[in-house]
Amino acid sequence: MALDSWEVMLEQALFLVLLLSALPLGCSMLVGLVVGVLQAATQVQEQTLSFVPKALTVAAVLYFAGPYCSAELVRYLSGLLGNLHLLLRGI
Numbered sequence: 001m002a003l004d005s006w007e008v009m010l011e012q013a014l015f016l017v018l019l020l021s022a023l024p025l026g027c028s029m030l031v032g033l034v035v036g037v038l039q040a041a042t043q044v045q046e047q048t049l050s051f052v053p054k055a056l057t058v059a060a061v062l063y064f065a066g067p068y069c070s071a072e073l074v075r076y077l078s079g080l081l082g083n084l085h086l087l088l089r090g091i
Contacts, residue, residue, distance in 0.1 A: 005087050009080060016076050020069050024058045031057045 035050045062069075 005083070009083075009087060012076060012079075016072060020072065023065055024061045027057050027061045028054045 031053050032050060035053055039045060039049065
């Protein structure tokens with residue numbers, strides 16, 4: 001039973017990492033694609049031109065999605081700490 005509890009905890013943790021990182025990474029990829037197409041069309045190959053918009057996009061996404069991410073993280077951690085005695089029982 002303890003092994004099942006650990007597996008469920010790790011599965012939830014990995015899903016939470018995937019969920020919380022998908023939005024900033026997806027937006028960064030989209031902005032990088034748009035900037036790359038614009039750079040190819042204008043033949044401007046400046047490195048900072050692709051980095052700055054992606055960094056600003058990730059900052060904006062984290063600012064606006066921060067409350068949701070924090071709530072999900074708190075929900076997971078409260079469930080984890082609430083069931084910690086069940087997880088440690090099998091050790």
